[in-house]
Every structure is written in structure tokens, then in C-alpha cells.
Amino acid sequence: MYTPSFFAEPVFKDGAMTSNAPAVRRLGIENAKRANDATVGLGAHAMVFWNGREGFDFLLAKNGRDAFRRFIDGFNTVGQHALEK
Numbered sequence: 001m002y003t004p005s006f007f008a009e010p011v012f013k014d015g016a017m018t019s020n021a022p023a024v025r026r027l028g029i030e031n032a033k034r035a036n037d038a039t040v041g042l043g044a045h046a047m048v049f050w051n052g053r054e055g056f057d058f059l060l061a062k063n064g065r066d067a068f069r070r071f072i073d074g075f076n077t078v079g080q081h082a083l084e085k
Contacts, residue, residue, distance in 0.1 A: 003048040004035035015054040017074030018067035025070060032078040040085060049075075 006016045006028060014020065016028025032049070039047040054071065 001046045001048060002035070002039040002042055002044040003050065004031070004038070006031060006035075006049070006051075014061065015067065018051075018054045018062065018070045020062055025074065029074050029077050032074065033081045036078060036082045037085065 006012060011024055012019070012028065015024075016031065017025055019025050019028065035047060051071070054067065
């Protein structure tokens with residue numbers, strides 16, 4: 001099992017895949033793809049995503065419905081990447 005960190009960088013302070021900023025979302029997705037590649041490279045059979053700083057846990061931080069949709073879209077993108085690898 002491999003657990004990458006998606007919240008250590010200040011750019012992700014308001015979330016990675018759920019950020020209101022498209023450029024930050026793209027960076028979060030690219031980080032997740034690289035984490036997937038590292039997981040495979042390490043021979044791990046599972047990768048854990050912990051969304052501890054995605055920002056939708058604070059009611060007024062962002063629209064929760066939009067953030068959840070972005071989260072799903074991001075994971076779908078990363079999942080497609082994983083299938084292709």
C-alpha cells in the first residue's frame with residue numbers, strides 16, 4: 001500500500017482536485033497520476049487517497065456540490081490513467 005500526500009504543498013491549502021482554481025485542480029490530478037505511477041513502480045497493490053484538506057468540510061469554503069463533482073471527475077481521470085498503465 002502506498003499513501004501519497006496531496007496536502008503538504010501550500011498550493012493545495014484549499015484543496016487539490018476540488019480547488020476552485022482550474023490550474024490547481026490540474027496540478028492535483030497530475031500529482032495523483034504520478035502517485036499512481038509510483039504505486040505501480042513500488043509493486044504496491046493499493047494506493048490510499050486521503051482527502052483531508054479538500055476544503056469542502058468547511059461550509060462556506062466552496063460549493064459542496066461543485067467540490068464533490070470535481071472530486072469525482074478527478075478520480076475518474078486518475079482511474080482512467082491507472083487503467084491505461
